[in-house]
Amino acid sequence: YERHAWRDVADTVNPQDLLCLSQPSAIDGMVWPEANAFLRRLSQRANPAQLVLDLTYVGATAEPPIETILANAPCVSAVVISLSKPFGAYYDRIGGVFCRSENLGLFGNQWFKNLTSLQLGIRLMERFDVFAMARRYASIQQSVAEHAGHTLGLTLMSADIFILARGSADADIDPDLVSYLTRAPGAIDARPRLCLTPGMAERIGMASPNSGTLP
CATH class of the missing domain: 3.40.640.10 (Type I PLP-dependent aspartate aminotransferase-like (Major domain))
Incomplete structure (x- = not known):
């Protein structure tokens, strides 16, 4: 629905x-x-x-x-x-x-x-x-959202949920990418939605030292 x-x-x-x-x-x-x-x-x-x-x-x-x-x-x-x-x-x-x-x-x-x-x-x-967690890491959330947006060619902003970012509704970008990142593609006002957990974990210092490498 x-x-x-x-x-x-x-x-x-x-x-x-x-x-x-x-x-x-x-x-x-x-x-x-x-x-x-x-x-x-x-x-x-x-x-x-x-x-x-x-x-x-x-x-x-x-x-x-x-x-x-x-x-x-x-x-x-x-x-x-x-x-x-x-x-x-x-x-x-x-x-x-x-x-x-x-x-x-x-x-x-x-x-x-x-x-x-x-x-x-x-x-x-x-x-x-x-x-407490959302307030503590708000600045990191914003920084990681901006970095991810720059990498993907999106305009991303912090969502209410502190580990997520959402894209601009009127972004002029690859429609396939928008659909892939949208939880309800085709819905009115649907926006790209991105999980920031990997980037935030790296910034906070909790990422595994071997993350991103194959065993």
Whole structure:
């Protein structure tokens, strides 16, 4: 579904469909201003489609959204979270899911629970403010975005999510490159979206000394 038509989507989506929505948005790295309005409108239906709310990027912005994310909307059947991106702990796979009812598809996960990662996640949340990482590395984000843009021939700017950059909507560049870097190619106001993690890790000094080389 195209996000700009969110009102029509909320009114006409098949009740049997399962929707997924990320807020802040993985599509362009920005907080989606209409997310709560969409959740409210969808929830007003007598038999709304169910929605999984992906909050992976909560804590990856320097400032909280203007409006508290409506995670308790009636249409939301589950909320998924991750600390991997906000804290740069990709390989520790720290995350979780909150469900309104038992999800049998997750039953087997109880035998694969990583207690070390859970303890690491607890310590990270105890030690750091939820917006600390994004604020700390804002200048590096901007610098890496500019460098990546220069390399690709794009005009890139920092996204709300501190490890992402987004391109100019009216950039006069290779359309194939734009399509490749766009999460929703063809959608109205769709923009190129780039992950800055490799460049930021190098600037911060966390990149492997052998990164970029073959074993």
